[in-house]
Amino acid sequence: xxxxxxxxxxxxxxxxxxxxxxxxxxxxxxxxxxxxxxxxxxxxxxxxxxxxxxxxxxxxxxxxxxxxxxxxxxxxxxxxxxxxxxxxxxxxxxxxxxxxxxxxxxxxxxxxxxxxxxxxxx
Amino acid sequence: xxxxxxxxxxxxxxxxxxxxxxxxxxxxxxxxxxxxxxxxxxxxxxxxxxxxxxxxxxxxxxxxxxxxxxxxxxxxxxxxxxxxxxxxxxxxxxxxxxxxxxxxxxx
Numbered sequence: 001x002x003x004x005x006x007x008x009x010x011x012x013x014x015x016x017x018x019x020x021x022x023x024x025x026x027x028x029x030x031x032x033x034x035x036x037x038x039x040x041x042x043x044x045x046x047x048x049x050x051x052x053x054x055x056x057x058x059x060x061x062x063x064x065x066x067x068x069x070x071x072x073x074x075x076x077x078x079x080x081x082x083x084x085x086x087x088x089x090x091x092x093x094x095x096x097x098x099x100x101x102x103x104x105x106x107x108x109x110x111x112x113x114x115x116x117x118x119x120x121x122x
Numbered sequence: 123x124x125x126x127x128x129x130x131x132x133x134x135x136x137x138x139x140x141x142x143x144x145x146x147x148x149x150x151x152x153x154x155x156x157x158x159x160x161x162x163x164x165x166x167x168x169x170x171x172x173x174x175x176x177x178x179x180x181x182x183x184x185x186x187x188x189x190x191x192x193x194x195x196x197x198x199x200x201x202x203x204x205x206x207x208x209x210x211x212x213x214x215x216x217x218x219x220x221x222x223x224x225x226x227x228x229x
Contacts, residue, residue: 037165037220044223045157045165045208050216059216062123095164104216108155110176112164 002026002111004096009116016086016120022079022096022113030054030074033099035109036081038092038118048094049081053102063089083118091120124213126221133227140196142224144209147190154192155210156185158203159223165208169194196226204228 008020022034035050049070051058058070069082079096094116097109126146134140144154156169167176169185172192182197196203209221 044206045159045210045220047210047218047220050218057216061217097165106153106212108167108170108210109157109165110167112166114164 002098004098004111004113006094006096006113006116009094009118011119011121012086013122014087014120017082017084018086018118019083020081020094020096020116020118022081024077024079024096024098027098029072029077031102033101033104033107034070034072034079035097035099036070036079037095037097037109037112038090039095039115040089040092043092046092050099050104052104057104059104086118086120088120091118093117124211124219126209126211126219128207128209128221128224130222131225131227133229134196134199136201136228137198140199140203140226140228142194142196142207142226144192144194144211144221145190146192146211149190149192149211150188152187152211154185154187156183156194157208157210158205159208160205168207199226199228201228 003025006022036048049060055072067085071080096113098111099107153171157165159165168183172187184195207224212218
């Protein structure tokens with residue numbers, strides 16, 4: 001059974017940093033691209049970032065480019081999202097999601113974690 | 123940047139057919155994916171590549187994509203189908219976008 005478990009969310013001051021983790025199990029982690037998708041309270045889904053199975057290629061939404069870094073440790077089946085210069089607009093539930101292919105390509109997300117909440121407030 | 127537009131809400135009576143639309147420029151040239159999200163839960167894909175249904179998704183869910191509009195159709199809608207529905211498409215070869223979401227009410 002595929003499982004994705006996010007962690008690392010919490011309260012952070014505006015301008016602060018936070019790193020999210022997503023621990024995967026039940027599939028060959030390095031064989032699939034992985035992504036982060038967020039959802040602000042009461043709002044819709046917003047794609048954040050994606051990277052290939054090897055982690056060698058990444059892509060970001062304009063809203064986070066230059067502030068967020070997606071990475072992975074395939075030896076530990078773990079996905080990361082390093083978030084810097086956080087603002088109130090970044091406050092959301094952050095989901096990790098598994099793609100169905102190794103590359104960043106025309107694809108969809110067949111498994112999602114339960115999400116971790118990031119709150120940005122002083 | 124590319125935008126996908128969905129109606130904020132759709133209402134349907136139990137047993138009837140619900141149609142949720144997703145519009146975007148030249149959408150017919152892209153694949154569209156549909157997710158449902160029940161309150162307090164994570165999204166689940168119900169349609170991929172315009173018309174395909176993942177294993178485990180009931181046959182009452184179907185999709186189409188023509189012109190500038192993609193449509194998710196739920197035939198014989200059940201109360202359990204009440205959820206938020208999101209369409210998704212790839213903006214470029216490496217970036218993707220979600221529609222704003224549609225709240226389906228079954229009453």
